[in-house]
Amino acid sequence: MSLRKIVYSFRFRVYSFRLLLTAAAFCQSWLRFKVLIVKLKIKGLHTAAAYCRYLFSSLLPSSYFLLPTFYFLLSTFYSFSQDIHFSQFEYSPLNLNCANTGMFDGDQRFNATHRRQWSSVSEPFTTFTLSYDRLISIPSEKGSHHNAGLIVNSDKAGAGDFGTLQAALSYSYLFALGNDSVNFFSAGIQLGFVQRSVNFASLTFDNQFNGDAFNANVATGENLSQTTFTYADVNFGLGWTSRFDDGALNGGISIQHINKPNQTFYDGAKEQLP
Secondary structure (H helix, E strand, C coil): CCHHHHHHHHHHHHHHHHHHHHHHHHHHHHHHHHHHHHHHHHHCCCCHHHHHHHHHHHHHHHHHHHHHHHHHHHCCCCCCCCCCCCCCHHHCHHHHCHHHCCCCCCCEEEEEEEEEECCCCCCCEEEEEEEEEEECCCCCCCCCEEEEEEEEEEEEECCCCEEEEEEEEEEEEEEECCCCCCEEEEEEEEEEEEEEECCHHHCCCHHHECCCCECCCCCCCCCCCCCEEEEEEEEEEEEEEEEECCEEEEEEEEECCCCCCECCCCCCCCCECC
């Protein structure tokens, strides 16, 4: 058996094992859910809020097994990203997940991040981010509250001054899981506008080389009639945090570009963000 076949066989076994773990977790949660339905009828919890709080607080013990399983399942698939990102992502929480809006110990928070890289290779790539979020309601006895935030990103990349300017408003609701004010669940949404721009005059194209030298007067052969465009962007996220005396444990999932905006400089072309 060749090395490639051995690797493929190993990957298949790993993926199968992860799928089995996920199936086991879902079966466990489904059995707990069936038991919860009976308990809810006995307790007479008819409101949606009471139902959700009781459901999450009861399923929380199994989530310690379920959440890692989801991670293993998601890691079996490929993913692609064209978004602004930082190595120290914890210092840009609203870029990471809009459900992080208001998920901190305090009343308001301000973050500023600056990055400059690859200056020795070409024109430096420069990114600047500002964000502000705060509580917009008085926390309940259990610690539940509404939150809002604002984030602005500015990014310049390469010799063509490829620029991205983003501004977005975030909203989230954080509610307690149980009565101990330790575990919290958050759901958030982010609405924003993005402007993309580029300076084609500072770029060179293969059609401008005649075989011996570069001629800037030769047509580029590219159908690039616009140097800037804007589009709306919609993001959604879920988050969970468990607070301790000396820190907190956080987790979540974020779905970016739900509306799949078109982002291309070519006339009549379609290039949607994944």
